[in-house]
Amino acid sequence: MTTLLVIAKEPRPGRVKTRLTPPFTPEEAAVLAEAALVDTLDAVARTPARRRVLVLDGTPGPWVPPGFDVVRQCAGGLDERLAEAFAGCDGPALLIGMDTPQVTPELLTVDWSGCDAYFGLAEDGGFWALGMAEPDPARLRGVPMSTPRTGEVQRARLSGLRVRDLPRLRDVDTASDAGLVAAAAPGGRFATALAHLTPTVDR
Numbered sequence: 537m538t539t540l541l542v543i544a545k546e547p548r549p550g551r552v553k554t555r556l557t558p559p560f561t562p563e564e565a566a567v568l569a570e571a572a573l574v575d576t577l578d579a580v581a582r583t584p585a586r587r588r589v590l591v592l593d594g595t596p597g598p599w600v601p602p603g604f605d606v607v608r609q610c611a612g613g614l615d616e617r618l619a620e621a622f623a624g625c626d627g628p629a630l631l632i633g634m635d636t637p638q639v640t641p642e643l644l645t646v647d648w649s650g651c652d653a654y655f656g657l658a659e660d661g662g663f664w665a666l667g668m669a670e671p672d673p674a675r676l677r678g679v680p681m682s683t684p685r686t687g688e689v690q691r692a693r694l695s696g697l698r699v700r701d702l703p704r705l706r707d708v709d710t711a712s713d714a715g716l717v718a719a720a721a722p723g724g725r726f727a728t729a730l731a732h733l734t735p736t737v738d739r
Contacts, residue, residue, distance in 0.1 A: 537586030538646060538667070539625045543609070543618065544573055544634040546594020555709050564733050571729035572708055574599050575637035575721070583641040586628075591621045614681040618666075619673035630654060630667035635707040638721035639664075643702060653694045656702035663687040664705045668697075 545552050547570035549562035556565040580588055581601050590600060593609045600606060610620040622629055628648050632639060636658075646654050648669045656665030661684035668675070675693045680686060691699075708717050708726075715734075718727035 537584065537628075538648070539587045539589060539627065539629040540580050540583060540585045540644065541589050541591055541621050541625070541629055541631040542573075542576055542580055542634060543591045543621055543631060544576075544593070545569070546592065546597065547573055547599070548594065551594070553708070556711055556714065559711055560733065567729055567733065568708070568714065568726065569634070570597075570599055571725040572637040573634045575724040575726050576632065576634050576639060577601055577604065578725075579639045579641055579644060580604075580632075583644040589621075589624075591617070593617075615676050615679045619676040622668065622671035622676065623673045625671045628667065628669045629671050630665060632656075632665045633707070635709070636664045636705045636717070637708070637724055637726040638705065638717055646700075650698065651700050652697035653699045654702055655691055655694060655699055657687045657691070657704045659704060659706040660709060661685060661687050662707065663690055664707060665702050666690065 547566045549566040552569035553565035556568060581603060588604045590604045590606045591609055592606055596606045609617045618631065621631060630644065630646055646667055652669050654665060654667035656663055658664045679690050679693060706713055706717055708714050714730055718730045721727055
């Protein structure tokens with residue numbers, strides 16, 4: 537069975553989704569971030585797993601569902617924090633972020649037979665999912681994060697492994713992204729939160 541990891545920030549105003557401001561206020565951006573995180577954690581909770589871990593920067597809130605272990609992110613750059621998340625795993629692990637609330641249990645249910653790794657590119661050039669049958673933190677350390685080539689570089693770090701590619705998904709970074717992601721998952725908490733905020737925002 538797979539350990540499912542979600543790396544996330546506590547959805548506090550001014551600390552999350554800063555690229556949504558403007559047009560949204562920091563408080564509204566935090567509302568959207570929490571909704572995205574709730575949708576993500578719900579999908580993970582409904583996915584068969586050996587263990588479910590929230591790797592958190594901040595303090596847990598009532599949005600953490602039952603059945604999750606919460607561990608603090610280590611210090612350092614994002615590459616170090618992702619590497620450390622994998623270092624804490626024994627056996628196959630799949631890591632995702634909190635910026636793709638359109639994920640589903642079907643996307644996250646992986647089969648390791650004949651496969652060493654899973655990889656999901658994001659539309660912005662990053663990646664939304666990384667899985668390894670035998671977690672190796674060294675494959676993440678030193679990868680430049682938050683660049684248009686992050687996904688390409690990380691995918692190359694999986695050289696020598698049998699990799700299955702997951703569908704390309706869109707991260708929620710900008711207001712335009714938010715609208716497209718909400719349309720892809722219209723029944724989720726994120727889409728509902730965005731719909732409540734959009735009438736007051738000229739995007």
